[in-house]
Amino acid sequence: MEKKDETQHHEPELDQVVNPWQVSAKDGGKIDYDKLIDQFGCQRLDQSLIDRVHRLTSRPPHVFLRRGVFFAHRDFNDILDAYEKGQKFYLYTGRGPSSEALHLGHLIPFMFTKYLQDAFKVPLVIQLTDDEKCMWKNLSVEESQRLARENAKDIIACGFDISRTFIFSDFDYVGGAFYKNMVRVAKCVTLNKVTGIFGFSGEDHIGKISFPPIQAVPSFPSSFPHLFQGKDNPRCLIPCAIDQDPYFRMTRDVAPRLGYHKPALIESSFFPALQVYV
Amino acid sequence: MEKKDETQHHEPELDQVVNPWQVSAKDGGKIDYDKLIDQFGCQRLDQSLIDRVHRLTSRPPHVFLRRGVFFAHRDFNDILDAYEKGQKFYLYTGRGPSSEALHLGHLIPFMFTKYLQDAFKVPLVIQLTDDEKCMWKNLSVEESQRLARENAKDIIACGFDISRTFIFSDFDYVGGAFYKNMVRVAKCVTLNKVTGIFGFSGEDHIGKISFPPIQAVPSFPSSFPHLFQGKDNPRCLIPCAIDQDPYFRMTRDVAPRLGYHKPALIESSFFPALQVYV
Numbered sequence: 001m002e003k004k005d006e007t008q009h010h011e012p013e014l015d016q017v018v019n020p021w022q023v024s025a026k027d028g029g030k031i032d033y034d035k036l037i038d039q040f041g042c043q044r045l046d047q048s049l050i051d052r053v054h055r056l057t058s059r060p061p062h063v064f065l066r067r068g069v070f071f072a073h074r075d076f077n078d079i080l081d082a083y084e085k086g087q088k089f090y091l092y093t094g095r096g097p098s099s100e101a102l103h104l105g106h107l108i109p110f111m112f113t114k115y116l117q118d119a120f121k122v123p124l125v126i127q128l129t130d131d132e133k134c135m136w137k138n139l140s141v142e143e144s145q146r147l148a149r150e151n152a153k154d155i156i157a158c159g160f161d162i163s164r165t166f167i168f169s170d171f172d173y174v175g176g177a178f179y180k181n182m183v184r185v186a187k188c189v190t191l192n193k194v195t196g197i198f199g200f201s202g203e204d205h206i207g208k209i210s211f212p213p214i215q216a217v218p219s220f221p222s223s224f225p226h227l228f229q230g231k232d233n234p235r236c237l238i239p240c241a242i243d244q245d246p247y248f249r250m251t252r253d254v255a256p257r258l259g260y261h262k263p264a265l266i267e268s269s270f271f272p273a274l275q276v277y278v
Numbered sequence: 279m280e281k282k283d284e285t286q287h288h289e290p291e292l293d294q295v296v297n298p299w300q301v302s303a304k305d306g307g308k309i310d311y312d313k314l315i316d317q318f319g320c321q322r323l324d325q326s327l328i329d330r331v332h333r334l335t336s337r338p339p340h341v342f343l344r345r346g347v348f349f350a351h352r353d354f355n356d357i358l359d360a361y362e363k364g365q366k367f368y369l370y371t372g373r374g375p376s377s378e379a380l381h382l383g384h385l386i387p388f389m390f391t392k393y394l395q396d397a398f399k400v401p402l403v404i405q406l407t408d409d410e411k412c413m414w415k416n417l418s419v420e421e422s423q424r425l426a427r428e429n430a431k432d433i434i435a436c437g438f439d440i441s442r443t444f445i446f447s448d449f450d451y452v453g454g455a456f457y458k459n460m461v462r463v464a465k466c467v468t469l470n471k472v473t474g475i476f477g478f479s480g481e482d483h484i485g486k487i488s489f490p491p492i493q494a495v496p497s498f499p500s501s502f503p504h505l506f507q508g509k510d511n512p513r514c515l516i517p518c519a520i521d522q523d524p525y526f527r528m529t530r531d532v533a534p535r536l537g538y539h540k541p542a543l544i545e546s547s548f549f550p551a552l553q554v555y556v
Contacts, residue, residue: 131461138465141458171461175453180419183409183449186485187416191469194484206472207464210488 075264089235094127097147105271135207185213216251219263353542372405375425383549413485463491494529497541
């Protein structure tokens with residue numbers, strides 16, 4: 001039974017820390033993913049769900065599903081219910097452009113999203129959060145935009161269906177319907193709430209505190225009038241690494257208050273670092 | 279001698295409270311404007327400055343100057359220096375559309391701005407903060423936009439030079455160069471800083487905390503590429519009521535770090551309420 005406010009699931013765990021900016025494990029360096037599922041309040045992606053994907057798409061599930069790289073979810077079953085009834089959904093994933101080129105870890109959500117797009121034949125929006133990286137990494141606006149453009153080339157190379165894919169940079173696209181949804185979300189989230197979810201302090205600049213609504217609103221189809229205007233409020237499925245869960249716990253808390261479906265999530269473990277554990 | 283960080287001037291005064299959301303005086307209901315000038319750290323607009331306006335514009339100073347309705351300023355002398363040297367400046371004022379029509383108090387900055395535009399022949403930007411009122415007054419996005427449009431009609435009726443005036447609603451205009459400047463400002467302002475200036479608490483929603491950069495950036499000409507692109511970083515003069523000073527103390531603190539002039543201010547007292555003091 002899902003609690004009403006998922007943002008309450010988050011309690012500080014001293015032995016492992018996982019949030020959008022920091023992933024650190026206890027001794028040995030291994031993340032305890034079962035504990036993370038408990039802590040975040042998401043669900044394990046079990047074999048019966050993988051079998052259902054197999055049946056619905058009539059193709060073998062992606063190796064990242066079979067091998068448990070994507071291991072957790074929120075409401076993925078609802079997405080499959082909707083799909084089975086012929087209702088539409090869309091995919092949303094993103095990239096914070098902090099470096100020149102994508103490495104293998106960065107590619108995991110994109111490779112998996114490409115499979116989901118092919119298997120379910122659905123639209124996809126890809127958010128390049130150049131504003132986020134400008135704010136967190138102390139990059140200039142211009143450098144963040146340059147990295148977003150470089151990263152877009154690597155993302156395009158994954159082979160998405162160009163007739164169903166919209167890639168945008170926040171610096172280019174924020175405004176209009178997107179900005180209106182940002183304001184609607186911001187009104188629903190107190191400073192105490194974001195401090196609880198993300199651990200902000202008084203020394204953090206207000207750009208960081210302003211950012212969560214920006215990552216939230218691609219979950220709402222009305223943020224993309226040129227894609228979804230006139231469509232019947234399609235559901236949103238977000239493939240991502242599990243460190244992004246805090247943003248979407250917040251988003252799921254707000255969505256029904258604004259008349260939207262909660263976005264569903266399908267979440268991966270982290271790519272193992274190329275280092276020797278002794 | 280101006281202190282480096284003007285935002286430090288603000289100390290809580292228990293006997294009178296003046297900020298963008300609240301104006302309340304001690305017993306008797308009269309604001310002590312001399313005390314306010316000390317508290318905010320701005321300057322009194324004295325007769326020699328008014329005489330200088332007379333000389334420079336070759337026309338009688340506006341009655342709001344002669345009668346002390348506009349009574350305080352920050353760097354207004356620098357604007358006059360620039361004007362005397364033939365350098366450009368522009369005017370920026372605004373309106374938070376919280377009601378259907380403007381009353382006499384609301385009209386004061388617009389009537390005075392119209393005089394400044396006529397006297398100095400300068401461009402003017404007018405910001406309609408429909409996003410602010412949506413966030414503070416619990417209006418819907420649609421209702422805030424409707425009020426902005428209604429208010430724009432009253433503002434236009436003041437008779438601005440249409441070839442030199444740009445009126446915009448935040449919901450329409452935020453994005454692009456404007457949004458980039460919002461992010462640049464937000465990076466320079468900590469949560470502690472805005473809490474000190476505006477008195478936010480943990481129960482305030484993050485829309486309020488995100489807003490100060492939106493009111494700040496019309497002070498920077500690069501926020502309006504269609505007006506000022508290629509122009510030589512013109513100075514900005516802001517006519518407003520003195521309750522808006524906190525926004526621009528923050529803006530003036532940030533401006534030099536981003537390579538802009540500090541905006542200058544010319545500030546009015548409050549329109550007396552139509553009530554009997556006993």
